[in-house]
Amino acid sequence: MHINKNIAISETGFVFNPLTGDSFSTNQVGQEILRKLQGGTNQEELLKHLTEKFNIDKTTLEKDMTDFMLMLNSYQILMDDEKA
């Protein structure tokens, strides 16, 4: 699983996927995740980073992240590795 590197993320949470032409809006935590993924951070590091930066427990975060990743996948922002 890796992120589509061409994704554009604006300061205001506007996300554009040049592959599909779709645009999205995301919130602060969503932006943070997308940027870190683009920077090559892996899931474990990402969880650690987010629990340090935001006021959230690891269990809830993991649950929310799983859901978020599913959505990224369905929007083709995350790609399965074999397809790359």
Add this chain to the structure above:
Amino acid sequence: MTKLSYERPVITKLNTGTMNKFGTRTEYAPVTQIDGVPVKKLIADYGSPCFVISERTIRDTYKNAVRAFKSRYPKVQFAWSYKTNYLNAVCNVFHSEGSWAEVVSIFEYEKALKNGVPGTKIIFNGPDKTESDLRTAIENNSMIHIDHFDELYQLSEILQDSGKKARVAIRVNMDTGIYPMWDRFGFNYEDGSAWSAINKIFAHPEMDFVGLHCHIGTYMLTTNAYSVAAGKLCDLAFNIKQRYNKNIEYLDLGGGFASANTLKGSYLQGGDIIPSVDDYAEAITSTILNYGFKPDELPTLFLETGRALIDDAGYLLGSVIAIKRLSDGRRATIMNFGVNLLFTAFWYNHRISPAQEISAQTEDMVIYGPLCMNIDVVRENINLPLLNKGDNVVVHRVGAYNMTQWMQFIQMRPKVVMIGMDGTPHIIREHETLDTMLRYEKMPAHLKEFKL
């Protein structure tokens, strides 16, 4: 270092070119209090879920309806439609404003009597009146609205040799341009059944023919149907005068005015398309006034308005149990209330507001109730700010029919609280408990003990 506050990560696809049809920002605005009482406090004190009724809203809505009619017509009398919401406290708010009672069963009838409504101010409607029900109504000199010929004959049998008189009216059904036509109740105007019933009643001196009744449907979006209905009742009244030289006392136009709820399948918000109570009043009163009655022979206008008088005053408070993702990617929010408490979710897209401060992010979701069955859907598609487990919501305009049609299935019924004119909440119906349920159950002796 202090940590930043957290909000569940979301990403929403933006659709360019199409307008967002799920309403405006104001729909998302949190509703944190009702009549000055914080929603969080109501939930802390009375539990979640919980119904809340605003006495102030009932009185304001009622006064406005009375004004709309009385400013146009000299003799107007509302009768509270018990089935719409027969919690005694609600009924008594209406009675204290001057409303009589309209009932459709002996249970409702006795409730009205117990509330202190004199029998002479009770309208007894409906197709199901037993012999003993009819005797009670005759005894109390109530208005008996006859629904079918079998009832007419039964009433005549009861009255024979009793030395008593009954005050009767007939329910008339008719073509008002609204389909499907509600022709299963009452006597049809077009095919002459109504006349036939009138003639039969006049052949019975023990029946005093006092009025004509119709109830043409519910959530009527056109006022014209009321002009047509009022016109047809006037026509019958005129013919009665001509043939029997009798001025009938009243025309009862029933209920049916729409509330500001949005009907399912309607693209526009309910509040934007429904006629106002003034529009309905104008249609009805101008038809009667222009029909040609002599001023001193004008019949009293009765109204049995239900939902339009109580929907706005009722709220349902509830909480988010869980948030899920469905297999097709849609977000699902599960509430601790479902169609068990919100029967009207079958007809309406109820407005739902968060009860706490919200994030700027919104998402489309389906809202489910807690029942283990597929039809338990509160909203099929709604755009709301992010909700989390434990968050509270306020469902709007639930005053009509929910607190009478609610069902005890899987869950018990919650408390109903009325916020009084001075802002004090009063419990007007306790929540049910296991005891409530067990009170009516009986165990045969041979089933009392078992070994597992």
